[in-house]
Amino acid sequence: MTKQTRHYDFAADALFLDFDGTLVDLAPQPEDIVVPPELITLLQRIQQESNGALAIVSGRPLDQLDFFLAPLRLPLAGVHGAERRTADGRIIAQPVADVHHLRQRLMPLVNSHDGLQLEIKRGALALHYRHAAHLQQRCIDTMIDALKHEPGFTMLNGKMVVEAKPHVNKGDAVAAFLHETPFRGRRPVFIGDDITDEAGFALVQSETMNGLGIKVGAGPSQAFARVDNPAAVLGLLRQALDAHPASSL
Numbered sequence: 636m637t638k639q640t641r642h643y644d645f646a647a648d649a650l651f652l653d654f655d656g657t658l659v660d661l662a663p664q665p666e667d668i669v670v671p672p673e674l675i676t677l678l679q680r681i682q683q684e685s686n687g688a689l690a691i692v693s694g695r696p697l698d699q700l701d702f703f704l705a706p707l708r709l710p711l712a713g714v715h716g717a718e719r720r721t722a723d724g725r726i727i728a729q730p731v732a733d734v735h736h737l738r739q740r741l742m743p744l745v746n747s748h749d750g751l752q753l754e755i756k757r758g759a760l761a762l763h764y765r766h767a768a769h770l771q772q773r774c775i776d777t778m779i780d781a782l783k784h785e786p787g788f789t790m791l792n793g794k795m796v797v798e799a800k801p802h803v804n805k806g807d808a809v810a811a812f813l814h815e816t817p818f819r820g821r822r823p824v825f826i827g828d829d830i831t832d833e834a835g836f837a838l839v840q841s842e843t844m845n846g847l848g849i850k851v852g853a854g855p856s857q858a859f860a861r862v863d864n865p866a867a868v869l870g871l872l873r874q875a876l877d878a879h880p881a882s883s884l
């Protein structure tokens with residue numbers, strides 16, 4: 636951990652965690668990630684100790700997060716905040732644009748090159764080029780062109796992926812949780828690794844929130860603190876629980 640380490644108080648703080656690249660190592664394909672069994676145990680313990688003030692905030696849809704985190708049922712924000720499951724189990728789905736026409740605009744590129752994959756979500760499309768890195772600029776240019784005709788989306792450059800997502804962000808999702816029980820009134824901590832997580836850092840570190848962002852891995856970030864990789868994030872969670880009630884994150 637670099638820069639600023641702060642006391643983590645399970646009674647007064649709330650924890651918001653990105654998923655890919657933060658809790659699990661990146662994998663060649665979205666479906667290939669491996670969830671360490673210890674992660675499930677740690678999240679379960681944190682959920683209990685913090686009276687439920689723990690949420691996952693991801694670019695993935697809710698059903699995928701539930702699948703990978705089973706048997707846990709946590710509060711979730713999916714598709715970068717376009718859908719949420721609150722702590723009391725309500726699903727809140729933002730209105731989103733239909734991806735059909737955008738998909739049609741992207742498919743010719745995907746079909747004419749090996750190694751490209753189009754992931755379809757509710758209101759979002761992720762064009763993955765991890766297996767065709769030389770096509771990065773081509774993918775970005777194609778997405779920019781396609782979005783000129785599709786006003787319902789914002790472009791997001793992620794890790795070996797360019798996404799068209801709804802006009803939402805993870806900061807808004809965290810803010811929404813912080814208006815609800817059991818998150819309300821707590822100091823937020825947000826841990827994430829990618830550009831989409833910067834909106835989460837900005838929100839929790841704003842003057843009114845007085846929280847902490849923790850960036851995972853290299854690259855520019857506004858987060859006040861940094862750790863190296865998902866293994867180090869697990870280490871932080873473990874440490875916080877071991878030191879409970881006087882722990883630090």
Ligand SMILES: O=P(O)(O)OC[C@H]1O[C@H](O[C@H]2O[C@H](CO)[C@@H](O)[C@H](O)[C@H]2O)[C@H](O)[C@@H](O)[C@@H]1O
Nearest residue numbers: 654655661662663664665693694695794795796
């Ligand atoms: O917000 P996150 O939880 O970090 O999700 C961001 C995107 O993650 C997934 O793609 C990324 O991870 C894959 C598995 O490691 C990797 O193969 C891919 O190259 C990465 O971009 C997911 O597929 C996307 O839907 C998420 O938006």
